[in-house]
Amino acid sequence: MSELLIKNGRVFDPINSINGDIMDIAIKNGKIVDDIPLSPDTKVIDASSMIVMPGGVDAHSHIAGSKVNSGRIMCPNDGRSGIEKRTKITRPCSGYTVPNTFAMGYRYAKLGYTTVFEAAIPILHARHTHEEFGDIPIIDKGGLVLFGSNWQVMEAVRENDIEKLAAYVAWGLSASRGYGVKIVNPGGGEAWGFGKNVSGLHDTVPNFDVTPAEIITGLAKANEMLHLPHSIHLHCNLLGKPGNYKTTIETMKLLEHIKPSMDRQVVHITHLTFNAWGGTNWGDFESKADAVADYLNQHDHVTVDMGQLIFGNATTMTADGPMQYANARLLATKWTNGDVELEDASGVVPLSYIRKMYIHDIMWAVGLEVALLTKNPWQVLLTTDHPNGGPFVNYPEVIALLMSARKREEEMSKLSNKMRDRTTLSGIGRELDWYDIAIKTRASHAKILGLTDHGKGHLGAYADADVTIYHINPDQVDAGREHATVKKAFEKPAYTIKDGKVVAMNGEITATPEGRTFWVNASVPEEDNTRLMKDLRLKFRKYYSINLANYMVQDSYVKHPVVIKAGGS
């Protein structure tokens, strides 16, 4: 029995429409409760003059698995940049863009985050992802599973057998102990199997006679047929190419007619920093964030995240194999590729985003423009697509940029003039408030993932007692002017509380409990499953390099699982 009372904080809990009210938050046995009697054993945190928010939730980050580890192995130079010694309660840390697993957990917790989702897991490599999850302390985790170039998916789409497709999605989530459907450059991964790519939504995937558009709509239908808590999560075709905003908008349009099976978006399109681009080449490259935001302002079936670029080192990692090779050739840098049989591709390319290189400057602006030009704060999540746009430890920088037009102006003064000419950023006066930030860093993440009913992203009764308390008084700080103060406060929360336990204080780890892993177990009609298994048995016998019996992630790999049930009605 542990009790904790957070007194007199200024609470921002957007899911419960609480906007800065002075309130007490009571915690009992790891959950938020309506009220607790103040017994002598109750620990009290005086949060007067401080901001209280639900623990941060990150719906899109690359924190574990084969790609992340490839990044570590190929970049010992990154490893040495974040060295921290072992302490009495923490394991040693390393890395900046690709921290070791321990640092991953500690740094998120120190930043006030308590739940983080890994955004790209090939089913075949899911065991590895869970092994790393097991070594990421403190935070709760879940993972999105790659389906976009999967043979079984493309065949079912080609046959227009959405029931079988749904059965495969359900099976794949179960096999990988995964949470949701991720689609990366649909069809492109397969084309990359022979060194090619797909050129757009309606290009035919070689050898499979389907188009990216058909893969996306097919998976969206299957996703809704299964009532999955999260929508499809999509990395669009042509990402990383000038002019791709058209494809991005076209992709959004493609899904207008699909009805969500629950109260959420139909599609989440990720890291807009990399696909709201105009121009036809790197010479006339420009931002088209305004066009994308216009579309978002008129449609509510789409949510997006920023994937904000952070100047300095990044390690790009994605299932978009062909894009990564193009990157590596363009930048003449290291390149790791990891095609996954029958399922997908991947690439890892370390790079640096450099101020005054106008392409990088424009990319930097795109993420901010999307966030600021889209009116509904719930529609755009704050992310850096860690570590693609930059490491997650820079979220406070992004928060300060969103809250302060002055900070943006200061930053723009260090950038190229082309950036001003080719983006709308300098004309945007909008400054987000604390409530908006609470939405963009936790509430909306949880809502978009479908986790609010599972205790995440809010401070209502029975929610997980994941709470962050920031050393900043919204009455006294004008975020627009005092952006440095804001950034500092978000860099070192006074308290991060996970399941009712203080895990970090003022940037120091105080406890290292093990987090949970969310996964979705969706049921499908037996007959669909029977048809599916017939296909899969053949695939394993002939084409996979391992047997079906050794494929599924065994339960022993999933520490503290939380199984969310789904399935057709």
Next chain:
Amino acid sequence: MQTVTLTPIIQSKISIEAETITPDNFAGKTREEIENITIWEGNHKTRLFEFFKIALEGKDSPENTKIIINGSIPRVKRVGEGMTDGMILINGDVDMHVGAKMQGGVITVKGNADSWAGREMKGGEIIIGGDAGYYLGAGYRGESCGMRGGKIIVFGDVKDYAGEHICGGEILIKGSAGLMPGISNNGGIITIEGNTEMPGAEMKKGTIKINGVVETLVPSYKQEDDEEIDGIVYNKYTGDVVAGGKGSLYIKK
């Protein structure tokens, strides 16, 4: 002027990590303070006086601080790491990473220096009277840049990968060099008076000049017209073409 003399009293078998031995760190300190400076013997944290007898004269700023190591310290690593000014004189051999990340000042090694001497050096000068080991003036694993500035002179021979990833600065080797000196050269100048093997592979920019015999040249250099430098006629090559390189490789005719 401040002069600190360190006389080795024990030769440790385990390498001592002593990145704390720099003029920057010694300047202005008393003898007792210097004696108590932290060094590491494996996993054991210890202090300078456990391994050195220390004599001190004067008290001054880093630029006017001279450290004399009176004897060989073949198991003391990282001496002079990151130093910005002043002088270190080692009257004998020194272990790995001497002058790593050095930014200024002068290090003189009378004897031999082990591998990674002048790793990622940015400025200053390292003079090695004897031989040097592997990776002289090179980089760290996975980094794209090794030495960026300053000068290293080795009077003896050096082993493989001298100046790997060098991006600036100058290395002069009076003796012979091992395999692949100046591999991935991206803007540094390397001169080898003696012989070497497979110089300059993947060179992008910079210059490598060899006055001795080159055992093997990688087959991806373009031969240009001969050039005369300081009265010596050289075969001139540019490359490495597989890296899109425009480096210059001079081999004495």
Next chain:
Amino acid sequence: MEITDAICSFCGSLCDDLTVKVEDNKIIDVKRACRLGASKMLGHERINSPMIRNEAGILEEASFDSAIDKASQILLHAKRPLLYGWASTSCEAQSKGVLLGEILGAVVDSTASVCHGPTTLGVQEKGLPTASLGQIKNRADLIIFWGCNPIHAHPRHMSRYSGYLPGFFLDRGRQNRKFVTVDVRMTETAAISDEFLQIEQGSDYVVLSALRALVNGKDDLVPDVVCGVSKEDLVRLSGMMRSCRFGAFFFGMGLTQSKGRYKNIDCALSLTNDLNTQTKFVITPLRGHYNVTGFGQVCSWQTGFPAVDLSRGAPYYNPGEMSANDLLMRDEVDASLIVASDPAAHFPSTSVRNLAKMPLIQIDPYANATTEIADVVIPTAIVGVETEGTAYRMDGLSLRLRKLVDSDYPSDEEILDKIIKKVSRKGDVC
């Protein structure tokens, strides 16, 4: 009893299609295993009991508790302990090894440093353009074996992944594929290849550079003969590489141990990268022990580096300085713990001599050369036969090894855990 889909824990191929027949808790037959796998599964003579070397220099049987106690005392008093091996045990045990390294302030290095360690150094220069083995099975119409002899070291590799089986895009298997072997001598692998390019020992870097020049259209720069290989042969090989639909480059110790070491890998990686401008090409190291890949993975996600010096409480990585042989050659190590490997059989004599001088603890199922110089010997269960655990295939795929028979021996993980408890201070993270 028959156990199907059993995974072989011998080499980095991790074949997962074995059928093992068990009677009276003994494996009496193994189907589909190669000679290496079968020899392991069917068993060898074991170390019976823990042993401690007495003052007369003789190994004497001891209890597990006293052996663990003695081991812990040795490690606790060391200033430069080396925890080495890890290739033939589970990721779970490797993970304990890293933790023990943190607590002791030790160097934790694996057999990769005398195997594909240089490959990792090459990858750190250029990245690793690779693919899963199934991808190669389904697509590769050109297979290059460079400095490796899978017929000896990975006997089922060709039949399962890299040659004989039909794949989705190659329905006639071997007939659809060309094999090319590059080596300094005519090996069995070379003998069954369509092409054999015999090169001078130690000339790999130069030959690879010449191929790079050719692939990049710089034919005019390549001399008529490159280290004994005719330009004509090189032009033909580069032509095959450029015109295949999907090429797979496998390599072994012929590259990692020859002159230039990791620079050979670096060059092969660049060649692979270049070839992707014209076709699809991937490259994969043939990893030896069944879980040497796993150590690199575990150590990297836990510390950021594929091998690590934790002497100052924070991870430090620099092969050539903190690798087992560098430390041993310099006689820096003052105590060592050897887990699931046999450095006394596989290190140069200088290293072995220095290893023998200092206290040495061995954790292993079998008596081997290291046992002959060990001071404390602790026998354990065989992972993948007597105990479960995770292992990584050479292409980075993790698999769950099965337990096939019961055993009275504790696992490596359990022994390491006991040592960890003995050497930790109260309240420390572990």
Next chain:
Amino acid sequence: MKCDVNIITGRTIDQGANIDSKLSSDYFNACARCEIGAEDLKTLGLSEGSHVKVSTRFGSVVVSLALCDGNPEGVAFIPMGPWANTVVNPDTHGCGMPGFKGILGSLEPTDEKPLDLKALMSLYRE
């Protein structure tokens, strides 16, 4: 009589199949050997199975000779193992990997017999 060779070491299937029974005679037979081509065999004036002393500047060892048609002249192959390791080059060239291949040395006939594993290892404990 004497023959200069470039020595390479490496895996063989016999070495691998006996790797967990290193005290066995099968392991001894698999590893205490040196494979050379017919020309070198002729130079030495020896036949397969004869004992030969392998010497390099790092040490020497006595092993049995075997004929390997695949070996070009001047290349000697010794399976990886304790016998090979007495003659390999310990220098790691700054990257952790000793010189297991490309070691220059010589072969010469000898009356000595190869040591078995225990005898070989006991030298290290002296």
